[in-house]
Amino acid sequence: MTAPPAPSPLETVAVIGAGAMGTCCAKLIAENGHRVRLWARTPEHAEAIWRKGENRRLLPGVRLPDSLEVTADAARAADGADRLLIAVPTKYLRDCLTDLAPQLPAGVPALSVVKGIEFGSFRRPSEIVRETLGDRPVTALGGPCHAEEAAKRLPASVVAASDTPGDAEAVQRLMNSDRFRVYTNDDLVGVELAGALKNVIAVAAGICDGLGLGDNSKSALITRGAAEIARFGAAFGADPQTFAGLAGIGDLITSCVSQHGRNRAVGERLGRGEPASAVTEDQPKVAEGVNTVRSVLPLAEERGVRMPVCREVYAVLFEHKPAADTVDALMTRPPGGE
Structure with a gap:
């Protein structure tokens, strides 16, 4: 029998993007005991999520952990972050990260849950992350995972892939749970x-x-x-x-x-x-x-x-x-x- 991954040391994670998947991942990581700050694009959206305790517009009925902090201040979200989790649609990814770059820490690993290819440049999300935020380890999360189900703790299995040795395994330790199983892969492309x-x-x-x-x-x-x-x-x-x-x-x-x-x-x-x-x-x-x-x-x-x-x-x-x-x-x- 394969042993489960060792528990991850507690991390501070800044989740960039308060859509359905960003909110879902923030919830899953916070439930694993990590400190999580969720960045929303507008103060109104951040206030609504914080006040209601749920992302009622995109994940109605999913109660978020009290420990999860929601903010429209990117510098606040990223303060002391050990990892960035990027959850912005491909269409807006480059402009968003370019705007936020001065407020985000250099060099810390990034986890992308973005699924697309940029029109015009033909860049993958990990390439856009490195071009806008500077070189750093980037892991991509893939697999069958609708936020509407995973956020309700319905069982899901995903794969974390990185071209940086050990980083996919770090994401595995960060997110793996009894209802969210994370495999690893070195095929980022x-x-x-x-x-x-x-x-x-x-x-x-x-x-x-x-x-x-x-x-x-x-x-x-x-x-x-x-x-x-x-x-x-x-x-x-x-x-x-x-x-x-x-x-x-x-x-x-x-x-x-x-x-x-x-x-x-x-x-x-x-x-x-x-x-x-x-x-x-x-x-x-x-x-x-x-x-x-x-x-x-x-x-x-x-x-x-x-x-x-x-x-x-x-x-x-x-x-x-x-x-x-x-x-x-x-x-x-x-x-x-x-």
Whole structure:
């Protein structure tokens, strides 16, 4: 029997971003006995979370530990921090960290729960962290973990990946509990790419739901989507085994079937015939797949990676292609070997 990880020495953690996942992680770490300060972008949001004892807008009904401090003052949040936890959507990540950089400590390790690829620069979240905050150990957390469930202590398993020896294990000790199991991995590139691309496939899965195509088609789509993700990752040096694990197929399944999946919800509305502009503009939570697909396709074309599912998602979102037409496009492709 494998022994559980040794308890982590008590740390001070600054959580940058009070969205659903940032709030969830802050709760989990505080419940492990660590000192946690949660930074919210506006004083109004910070005040509402602190006063109500919950993030009622994004995690209603989830009571936060009394020890959890919430603030809109980044310098206060980061004071004495042993680790930064970054939970800002990719679309806003660079601008947010650039603004906060003078108030955040240099050199301390960072844990990213961001899942996306920056449009234009094609940077992964860990690369953006290092470019804006300076060189430091960065670990990425991946795997099937909807904040709505993990925050309620429903069992979840994730993977922490780092290119800095020992840092993933430090995150494992920080977050592991009887309801939140953390594995480790040294494939930072693979875990980040898996976390980004699964959002695109989840949009496609939602389109299947919106069109009422049934279980056979959705299962096939998830399987072929997993193959696209693995091909893309291999082209950028990721370990193929990563995509068969929690960060790959595990996160993909959850994102494609869960009622909590915001990318799947976007796809479902597209499948029902709503225009892409309306669907993407009124989402209360950021659907990362919408921006990620714009980054993925140029990179795939540059490396000669075939990504037919992602290509059809892009066409629906940005080329006004009717969602129903994607079925014929995918099903009438020349047959070939699996």
